[in-house]
Amino acid sequence: MLALSSLTLLVLVSASLVFGLNSGAWNALNASVEGRLVRGIPFARSCFPDTGGPVSGIFDEQQCDTVRSDYLDHFSLASTLGGYMNSQWQTCQRTGAECLLDWTDPANADADSPPRVCSQGSIPDYGIQIVTLTDVFAGLDFSKKYGIPLVIKNSGHDFKGRSSGPGTLALWMSNLRSIEQQPHFVPTGCSSRPGKSAVTVGAGVSFSDLVTFADQHNLTIPSGGDLTVGAAGGYTQGGGHSIISNVFGLGADRVLEFEVVTPRGDHVVANQCQNSDLFFALRGGGGGTFGIVMKMTTLVFPAMPINAVFAAFDPTVGNNRLEFLRFVTNQSLEIAKQGWGAYIIPTIGILMANPILTPIAANTSVAALKTFMTVNLTGTFTMTVEPNYKTFFDKYIGALVHVPVGIPLTTSSRLVPVEHFTTASRRADLVTTITTLFDAVDLSIIFATTPFLYGPDNDQTSVSPAWRNSLWHVNVANTWNFNTTVAEVSKKYSSLKVAVDPLRLLTPGSGAYQNEADVYEPDHEGEVGRPLYISPILTSVKASFWGTHYARLVEIKRKYDPEHILDCWQCVDWLGANNLRYKCYI
Known part of the structure; x- marks a missing residue:
């Protein structure tokens, strides 16, 4: 029998702290929240005959059929405590302990048949279905009394694993729906x-x-x-x-x-x-x-009408993708001035929305785009005026923009300041940089969704000031599957960080959107924090996530949470990567 590594032992010790805690303590907690304490069951638990260590739930072939059909469904994942949109946050990535199906084919039995086993991974062992304030107080008191780390879980949308963790108690907020x-x-x-x-x-x-x-x-x-x-x-x-x-x-x-x-x-x-x-x-x-x-x-x-544009092209023809990126880069500043927001997908095309122009003005403002997409790229161009936002969303975003869920996926991002769109040479440098970046990753999208026309917030919010002077939020991702090795997963993370470094170098002093940033974002805090590491190509100490707001945020954190009852990966004034609650990060 192979000896357990020290890290594996550490994970098991943490798990045993929760599962081995006196049952009377859990029963008392359950009573105090009127029976709303639930087990965190891995989403695919019912498909696995065998388990690796303590794990909630049971093998159930009939239930497994439902799981297989719902494995990539947003609403199904959001409705369960053990469901996370990016499935690596259900796992202990450092040890490979997981309970995942094959996202390319959830019916593939190779993923759940012996010798593969289901493990609890990073899924909270228990969660309180929060309905009243008393439920929250009970969770806080329990965490403080027994030293069980807390996480706050809502729908499971978190690209950085901040709502899961091995040996944790979740405050599950999804029932507060007024x-x-x-x-x-x-x-x-x-x-x-x-x-x-x-x-x-x-x-x-x-x-x-x-x-x-x-x-x-x-x-x-x-x-x-x-x-x-x-x-x-x-x-x-x-x-x-x-x-x-x-x-x-x-x-x-x-x-x-x-x-x-x-x-x-x-x-x-x-x-x-x-x-x-x-x-x-x-x-x-x-x-x-x-x-x-x-x-x-x-x-x-x-309620207001929304001008909508969807234009698509074939990226496999000639230099279509490069020409498309050049065109949208050259046009981005002007279309932002006219009130357009956009999702720019380098391998598909562009989706745009404008709530302020008249239909005639909107049509005029995108005339050049229409000609370019249909003539230069021999693609398609559709423009409509939708009666309201919901109709626009259902017809365009809901039907055309598919946010991948149920798959292991790691993201990285960068906010691109307006100055990079003001001269031909800067735009050319930007196109060269993002083209190389997109070639090096699995998925890519440009969100032209910054509050450009909305204007400055005069320090009323703690959002990074980089949002206020940027046009683009560039987002890229890498993916893998259930049978990817720990070493290969580690490389997915490191290669993504390396791929984005040239864009970081091109945009010094800018930042990244914390919700969609690299799990190993360099300089995410700045000089007053505890950065995990500093990229060798960067010399700025300006915080990537919060900029000049970070020092004030640290003061507020220490005022309202001096004991660090709430702590999460790369969050303000976090305890750091070496803290035991982060032992499953790779």
């Missing part, structure tokens, strides 16, 4: 201010719920590209971009108030008139860091 229209909302304690049109949403409300609600009430609420994302969670707390962010700002810009439980156990309201420092931190400082958000109140807008 939505209330507030036609004249005045933040608590701000009685002298005029009311604004808003909605108040529970922490578990998805954009699917919210966009539907907006449609039913003749409102517009910008969303991300996946409707299963929780509106009040890490999306907004980390920034939150939309295809119409150019006009309406980031999600963090539109928040008027949070109702939150701090890690110290205080139930507070945070807005510009009270607990304003916490309000600042929650508007861009990152999810799972400063408190447990119960509700969020955010601005809404009247």
